[in-house]
Amino acid sequence: MLKNFLVMKRCRRFVLTLPIFVGIILILSLQTHLSQYNNNNVDIKGRPFLEHNNHWRPPTVARPTEVPDATWTCTGDDLPDNEKDSSKNRRSRQCVVQNLCVDRKGAFIRSSEWFPKSMPEINLIGSDVSMDFYWRPRVERSGGKPMQAHYIDETLFVHGLIAPDHFSHWLYNGMMPLYSTIKRFNGTKDSWTFRARSFVNHGHQGKWEMRHVFQTGYELVVDQDELTTEFQTLPPQNAPICFRQAVIGLGSQCGLVGCENNIPSDVYSDFRDLISDYYWRTPQTWERHLAGRQESIDIALAKDRQVATETNTTSIPTANTQKTPLRCLDLVRYYNFEPSTGQDRLVAFQESKNRVGQISPDTVDPEVDHSANGPRRLVVAIIQRFGSRRVVNDKELVEGLVAAGYRVKWITFDSGCGLPETAYLLRDVNVMLSPHGNSIGSSIFMPSHNPVPTIVSLDPSRYSESWFINTASAMGQRFMQTVCGPNQYLDDATKARCPYYKDEAGAYKLIARGAWIERFVLGLSDEQAKSYRDKAAKGKLTPEAIEEFRNYVTHSPTAQQLAKKELDILIGPEIPTALITKYGDGVVWHFLETFWRDVPRYVDVPRMVAFMHELQQDQEREQIAAATAKANTPQLKYQQYLGYVRQSRACGIKYCKGVLRRNVIEPSRVFGVHSIDNPSRWGQSTLVDKNVFEGLEGLPNWLPDSLYA
Numbered sequence: 001m002l003k004n005f006l007v008m009k010r011c012r013r014f015v016l017t018l019p020i021f022v023g024i025i026l027i028l029s030l031q032t033h034l035s036q037y038n039n040n041n042v043d044i045k046g047r048p049f050l051e052h053n054n055h056w057r058p059p060t061v062a063r064p065t066e067v068p069d070a071t072w073t074c075t076g077d078d079l080p081d082n083e084k085d086s087s088k089n090r091r092s093r094q095c096v097v098q099n100l101c102v103d104r105k106g107a108f109i110r111s112s113e114w115f116p117k118s119m120p121e122i123n124l125i126g127s128d129v130s131m132d133f134y135w136r137p138r139v140e141r142s143g144g145k146p147m148q149a150h151y152i153d154e155t156l157f158v159h160g161l162i163a164p165d166h167f168s169h170w171l172y173n174g175m176m177p178l179y180s181t182i183k184r185f186n187g188t189k190d191s192w193t194f195r196a197r198s199f200v201n202h203g204h205q206g207k208w209e210m211r212h213v214f215q216t217g218y219e220l221v222v223d224q225d226e227l228t229t230e231f232q233t234l235p236p237q238n239a240p241i242c243f244r245q246a247v248i249g250l251g252s253q254c255g256l257v258g259c260e261n262n263i264p265s266d267v268y269s270d271f272r273d274l275i276s277d278y279y280w281r282t283p284q285t286w287e288r289h290l291a292g293r294q295e296s297i298d299i300a301l302a303k304d305r306q307v308a309t310e311t312n313t314t315s316i317p318t319a320n321t322q323k324t325p326l327r328c329l330d331l332v333r334y335y336n337f338e339p340s341t342g343q344d345r346l347v348a349f350q351e352s353k354n355r356v357g358q359i360s361p362d363t364v365d366p367e368v369d370h371s372a373n374g375p376r377r378l379v380v381a382i383i384q385r386f387g388s389r390r391v392v393n394d395k396e397l398v399e400g401l402v403a404a405g406y407r408v409k410w411i412t413f414d415s416g417c418g419l420p421e422t423a424y425l426l427r428d429v430n431v432m433l434s435p436h437g438n439s440i441g442s443s444i445f446m447p448s449h450n451p452v453p454t455i456v457s458l459d460p461s462r463y464s465e466s467w468f469i470n471t472a473s474a475m476g477q478r479f480m481q482t483v484c485g486p487n488q489y490l491d492d493a494t495k496a497r498c499p500y501y502k503d504e505a506g507a508y509k510l511i512a513r514g515a516w517i518e519r520f521v522l523g524l525s526d527e528q529a530k531s532y533r534d535k536a537a538k539g540k541l542t543p544e545a546i547e548e549f550r551n552y553v554t555h556s557p558t559a560q561q562l563a564k565k566e567l568d569i570l571i572g573p574e575i576p577t578a579l580i581t582k583y584g585d586g587v588v589w590h591f592l593e594t595f596w597r598d599v600p601r602y603v604d605v606p607r608m609v610a611f612m613h614e615l616q617q618d619q620e621r622e623q624i625a626a627a628t629a630k631a632n633t634p635q636l637k638y639q640q641y642l643g644y645v646r647q648s649r650a651c652g653i654k655y656c657k658g659v660l661r662r663n664v665i666e667p668s669r670v671f672g673v674h675s676i677d678n679p680s681r682w683g684q685s686t687l688v689d690k691n692v693f694e695g696l697e698g699l700p701n702w703l704p705d706s707l708y709a
Helices: 002-035 087-092 167-184 265-280 283-310 325-330 394-403 419-426 438-445 467-474 492-497 504-513 515-519 526-537 543-554 557-570 577-583 585-598 605-628 636-646 656-665
Strands: 063-065 071-074 095-103 106-111 138-141 147-162 192-199 241-248 333-335 379-384 407-412 431-434 454-459 478-483
Touching: 095 147, 106 192, 147 167, 167 265, 167 438, 167 467, 265 283, 265 419, 265 438, 283 325, 325 419, 333 394, 379 394, 394 407, 394 605, 419 438, 431 438, 431 605, 438 454, 438 467, 454 467, 454 605, 467 478, 467 656, 478 605, 492 605, 504 557, 504 585, 526 543, 526 577, 543 557, 557 577, 557 585, 577 585, 605 636, 636 656
Parallel strands: 106 138, 147 192, 147 241, 379 407, 379 431, 431 454, 454 478
Antiparallel strands: 063 147, 071 095, 095 106, 095 241, 333 407
């Protein structure tokens, strides 16, 4: 009897529990079904959508749509189980999923299963491991029913960006991995993209054009801040947008050593040619682009003036005070681009944006008889910066190169050049002279041969890094560094031409900028400095502690005088070993590395002109070699650059050996890789003559006599 009672009790408990369980399932199912329509009034950061953002530009209409359950395949699916989750495969995994949708919460896939399977997490970033971001779409239960949706019978490419306001990071860590992925997975000009993640390092978004890659497609974003051009759009408000298939991830591709995979060199040159064809296939296309730019500038300027008038602002914007692409073109100065008698060669040729947009300099400039003066001279671009890393004697550098007969462009990108304008200015440049930094990334638009392009980084003597050696060598460009003081002078003449520049204004600006530098306090007594060091070593240098040290200096005239004296020593020509000992090497060295990177610098003009003579001779040898070549075989495309590598004349900075090994010598090399015309053979070499890579093992640094003798 007791046994029957317990069985009956369990049955009653089951009967009571079953409705509760079913109710929970129904609630979860209903919540899943409705979730894509909830919170459509706020963006991914929880902010209400602004009225001018809250519209759908593409010409699609929401209608009842059958969206089948998602299926997917991923790179590495054929690997043994113990290798599928290896660091290399996890970082470089790319997945092709059938039927993926995007709404204002992000991306999702549908499933009719009660317990649906999720996709593996996929890295969206093409950079070093510290920036990896793993992502996957959420799963929505479909119940086997159609849903109201916009539908695109195309491929969506899901990716992430780091520092999208920074041209070189956007290009080499974002756009090139994306473009390479589009090539690999048969993307078309009608494909779309979805930017699922952005790391914004500088507080604002970049406005880089992408319409040259896509015609009918758009880029979906879920953050209003990322609506920077006509190419970006929020997902539609009334229903999700669904795609036939999507490719997720960038394959951990980039030209930097931190990426698992490299980008074939042909991808870079194909991207450059795509830009050229889109923006100046004829003079009329370039003129239409300029007219469109002018119209958008006029509209923005009128709005700014209206706001200034309504707010009684005394400073009303003008065309000369705004950073715009056309202003960037207008500020360029050209020398020796027209036939000259020698009297007017130092007078800038004011062609600016009105030059006809052709790629070959010989079609831009009138042909003249060079028999008396020798072969046509190199085109040299001098990139100037007006904030940090400014070239102090750029005027003398221009005069020296022009007097030697070289065609010179003086360019600054500080006034708002866009992507097409940047490509336009670099289209015929053979040699780029630039302080290390963002502008060197524009070298992708230099011609790839006749001659092999050369980049010269104009650096201070105590700072260098390898970032742009990676990208330059991946594109078959030679890379050289030159320094001009404040130490390591080659002779008295060099010392006279490279005086020490004490950048007090830059030092104060750096300290005021904050971040790690704000922890740096000068003017402390020895006893307080010991306390400062101890706190820093133990991780106790809190904002409150720093404020206490600063208050002491602020209220002590003696401490203020000491701080001024120490700053003078800190930014002097010698390494401040006493201050490093006093305050600890961590904070002091961080300040010095940043300060040395950004300090204004000189160029040793006579040595630079002599180096141009060497490059001019190389150009003439290249032209002779190209004229005598038997056929335009695939390896001929790279053999001139590889010849310089073999001669140890391709790279002249301490990091060259490791970079060239990855990009040129080892199996990760980028040259001769089948990349453009047959995605089914992606990564297979097209080179018939394997000897083209022989003799590339030495790789000492390039030390030309003209710069170092």
